[in-house]
Amino acid sequence: DQQVKQNSPSLSVQEGRISILNCDYTNSMFDYFLWYKKYPAEGPTFLISISSIKDKNEDGRFTVFLNKSAKHLSLHIVPSQPGDSAVYFCAAIRNNDMRFGAGTRLTVKP
Amino acid sequence: DGGITQSPKYLFRKEGQNVTLSCEQNLNHDAMYWYRQDPGQGLRLIYYSQIVNDFQKGDIAEGYSVSREKKESFPLTVTSAQKNPTAFYLCASRYLTGQGSAEAFFGQGTRLTVV
Numbered sequence: 420d421q422q423v424k425q426n427s428p429s430l431s432v433q434e435g436r437i438s439i440l441n442c443d444y445t446n447s448m449f450d451y452f453l454w455y456k457k458y459p460a461e462g463p464t465f466l467i468s469i470s471s472i473k474d475k476n477e478d479g480r481f482t483v484f485l486n487k488s489a490k491h492l493s494l495h496i497v498p499s500q501p502g503d504s505a506v507y508f509c510a511a512i513r514n515n516d517m518r519f520g521a522g523t524r525l526t527v528k529p
Numbered sequence: 530d531g532g533i534t535q536s537p538k539y540l541f542r543k544e545g546q547n548v549t550l551s552c553e554q555n556l557n558h559d560a561m562y563w564y565r566q567d568p569g570q571g572l573r574l575i576y577y578s579q580i581v582n583d584f585q586k587g588d589i590a591e592g593y594s595v596s597r598e599k600k601e602s603f604p605l606t607v608t609s610a611q612k613n614p615t616a617f618y619l620c621a622s623r624y625l626t627g628q629g630s631a632e633a634f635f636g637q638g639t640r641l642t643v644v
Contacts, residue, residue, distance in 0.1 A: 425571075451631040462535075462619055462635030463572075470631075508571065510633075515560045515579050515626055516587075517633060521571035 422446050423511050425520035433528055438496040440523050442509035447490065449511040454483060454494045456505045457522070463508060467494070499527045531556050535620050535636035541644050542607070542614065550605045550639045552620035561603035562621040562633065565589060572619060578603055579625060607641065615643045 424443045432438045440454075450471050455463035469476040469483045469492070476483050482495045496503055506522045533554040542548045552561065560579050564572040564587075574587025578597040592611025597603055603622075607614045617640050623633035 450626055453632060460617070460638065460640070462621075462637050465632040465634070468631045512626060512631060515623075516574075516577065516585070517562060517621075517623075518574060519564070519572040 421521075423509060423518045423520040425509060425523050427523050428521070429524045429526070431526045431528065432499050434501055435498045438494075438499045438503065438525055438527065440494040440496075440507050440509075440525065442492050442494075442520055444490050444492075444511050446511070446513060447487070449513045451512040452483070452485060452492050453510045453512070454481070455508045455510060455519075456503075457508060458505055466507075496525075499525075501527050501529050503527050533620060533622050533634050533636045535618075535639050537639060538637065540639055540641045542641060544643055545609045547606055547608050548641065550607070550618055550620075550641070552603045552605065552636060553601055554622040554634070555601060556622055556634060557600075558622035558634075559600065559625045559628070560623050560633075561597070562623075563587075563593075563595065563603070563605045564619045564621065566617045566619060566638075575605065575618075614641055616641060 422445050453468040454466040457463040467478050467481045474485050485492045504527050506524050508522045509520045536551045562577040563575040576595045578584035594606045619638050620636045621633040
């Protein structure tokens with residue numbers, strides 16, 4: 420049973436525009452949600468997190484929005500840069516059990 | 530330098546053999562994790578541990594075993610019972626929820642190939 424879902428395998432945006440990556444979850448008991456960026460053959464790199472008691476967290480160009488009623492979170496990257504091209508994973512934590520989505524490959528075109 | 534280290538980077542195994550992947554961290558984290566990534570797919574949880582001498586199964590624990598004898602170390606053994614072990618394996622560590630930041634730190638991964 421997949422508890423964390425990223426239904427878009429890929430996303431392509433133009434440099435300077437906004438990238439919006441989406442993630443859905445099924446378990447309303449998750450405590451934290453996180454976003455990671457990953458390159459091939461490397462470990463994921465942490466980007467930003469949000470507690471389940473908040474609905475928005477911002478860090479520079481990255482903003483995460485949490486909609487608990489819809490069990491949905493999104494990562495906004497503004498403005499997008501070619502260096503942002505990578506696979507992005509969302510993760511959810513409940514009682515230290517940490518689950519990941521399948522990932523979305525973001526391509527930012529110059 | 531604090532961090533999490535996986536070794537080896539590449540590992541080849543003959544069918545029927547057990548192999549052990551190493552994961553060591555000096556971040557003073559209590560929680561440690563093992564994930565498997567197959568080509569074009571996400572990270573699937575194999576096992577995780579919240580404290581020494583205790584661990585919990587993830588979604589795909591069959592054919593794998595772990596131990597947590599020290600806080601710093603969480604080795605993963607891929608046994609001969611694992612039918613399709615060729616994959617990229619990732620280890621992670623983090624503070625327990627409520628004891629520090631939520632983020633997990635990952636090692637650089639071990640690519641295991643069955644030959």
